[in-house]
Amino acid sequence: MKVISNPPKSDWSTILQRPTQTVEAIEETVTAIFDDVKRNGNDGIKRYTAIFDGVDLDDLYVSEKEIKEANSVVSDELKAAIVVSKANIYKFHEAQKTKKVLVETTEGVECWQEKRPIQKVGLYIPGGTAPLFSSVLMLAIPAQIAGCKEIILATPPNKQGEINPAIIYAAQQCGVTKILKVGGIQAIAALTFGTETVPKVYKIFGPGNQYVTVAKQLATKYGVAIDMPAGPSELLVVADETANASFVASDLLSQAEHGTDSQVILVSTSKEKIVEVEKEITNQIIKLPRKDIAKKAIENSKLIYVENNKIALDLINEYGPEHFIVCTSTNNFYVDGIENAGSVFIGDYTPESAGDYASGTNHTLPTNGYSKAYSGVNLDAFQKAISFQKISEKGIKNIGKSIEILADAEGLQAHKNAVTLRLESLK
Template sequence: MKIYRYPEKEDWERIIKRPEFDQSSLFESVEKILQSVKTEGDLAVKRFTQQFDKVVRDEIYVTESEKEMAISSLPEEIRSSIELAAKNIRRFHQVQLVAPQVIETMPGIICWRKSVAIEKVGFYIPGGTAPLFSTILMLGIPASIAGCKEIILCTPPGRDGKIHPAILYTAGICGIKNVFAVGGVQAIGAMAYGTATIPKVDKIFGPGNQYVTAAKQLIQQKGVAIDMPAGPSEVCVLADEEASPAFIAADLISQAEHGADSQVLLVSTSDDLVTLTIAELEKQLSAIPRREFAAKALQYSNAVVTRNISDALDIVNAYAPEHLIIMSKNDEELAEKIISAGSVFLGSFSPESVGDYASGTNHTLPTNGYAKAYSGVSVDSFVKKITYQKLTREGLHAIGPAVITMAECEGLTGHAEAVRVRLATIGEK
């Protein structure tokens, strides 16, 4: 990590800038794959699976017998942990359902809004070096609460052609029956356009590498909704002099191990704390299996020492982190001043890992500064909110003249006439 001590405000933007990678040819190659899937369907999906994943499967669809065989090998400890997480996530998300509220804006005019589930949704779940079965909980549970009628899941097979048993078990407890052994850009294309085997969906959710992210951005331009703009995972730790360097280092490494393109940021008012944390990073890094991924991510990551807590808060809000951990004696007070973050973890005993897995909150969050304008996934992500209104004769009589005046002022005579013709039937001109 590079340390910046007491930087001037004009330098903040440069310091908190995310790493940039050359993507000049990325979108072009992704678009070619998407077009092949669109025109060739399953043939292209299988070809790209063989090319990129080195796997040949006769069937893309994961059968019930395949699921049962895989799940039988899953240790009970993992099953019970997944079930505990599912219970907390369901409890947190269940209360997000809101009953319609009917409002009478004027006598004779009632308006209301109703949440209607998106009918068909698709989940992309990464496999490979880190099979993210926890993401199935984060997507499947709110989708089921929202009432989505059709949920499909695509995930890349391992080199043995099989799906990780934890992915299949988690899909099962979320009620997801349609699982397909497909990953990468071809999975996004299949869900966006539909194939003979994989249904077309209305909205696609889930994280992925830079190719998957690019594919989601491209299909969004063509009318298929996605959960949010997403990039590499990130965490910011805001800490005072009383924070534990060992805890901070562990949190930074836990995020950095996602991949070489992840980023972590430490912001503190204590120079000594930053120095001690850097030493802890070196000590702890050697103990984790994914240290090469974490070490590369840390090369692009920074620590900032500020003169006061006000500057520290301003830097954090400007960075708008996906995950923010506040380790301070005044954690709740500082949290009230956070205006841009995906998810916030308060105190020394709230590691970001608990939100990733089992506390109940959702871990599908905006990255790359999008937390300034986007929220994480929730039940709301799986519904459309439709507004309704109904007017009586008396209601239209009361509001009609104002509508006519406004429509004519905008030069939209037809709008005015749609009101005027009705008013004429109740004695108005």
């Protein structure tokens, strides 16, 4: 990891740059695949699955037989762990339900807001080097709580055309209605346009690599909403002299092993702690099964020394991390001051992996600095807020004159007339 000491603010944007390709470098490929799938439907999907995943699919969906087999293959120990994770995620997201908001803004004028589920949602679950069945729980559980009628899960198959049994099992536990054996750009295209057998959805959720991220952004051009731009994973840890170096190193490596394009950053007010953490990383990384992936990610990563907490906080807010861990003697300073972060983990005994799996919070979060404007996935992400209003005779008399004046001032005579006719009928 590159060690940087007291970087001037003018250099922050360069130092904090993510190791991702530009949209322009990827968009041509994404657009070509989108156009093909739009024209050719399932044939296009199968063609790109053969190219990218190395398998010729007869059926795009997981069969009932495969579902039954997955249930028998997943170990009782893993099933029990999934139960714990599901319970906590369900509890946290169930608590996010809100009641109808009803206000009488003026006598005779009632306004209220109610939530309605998005009817058709697509959940993208990365396959690649790790079967992220935890992401199934994070996306399907709030969709189920919200009441989404169709929950379509898409995930890439292996070279035998199979889906990891844990992904299938988790999907069955959380109300997923269909499981597509399709990944990458072609999966996002299928959910965007629909095909002979794949339903078009109204909103697409889920993390993915840079190609999937750009594909999701392109989907918005065709009237499909997305949760957020969620690309390669990232983590920033702030630690001072009181932090446990082995804990900090383990957290940095837990994100580094996600993928070669992941990024981890340590910001510290202690030069000694940076040295300790760097040694711990060296010691721990050699024991990891995914050490080759972690090493590549570490090459994209930084150890940054700054003189005080204020500078550290300013730098962190400028970066806008997906995951933010606070391990200092002044944790409240950072908790109170953080403005841009997807999810925050506080104290020595709150590893980021807890949020990935079982604490209850959602791990589908904005990356690449998008935490400055986007929230992570939550119950509201699967719902729409619809406003209602009901006006009585008394109500239209109370606000009618103001509406007429406002409409007339904007030169919208039909708007004014719609009120005038009603007022005159009440004379």
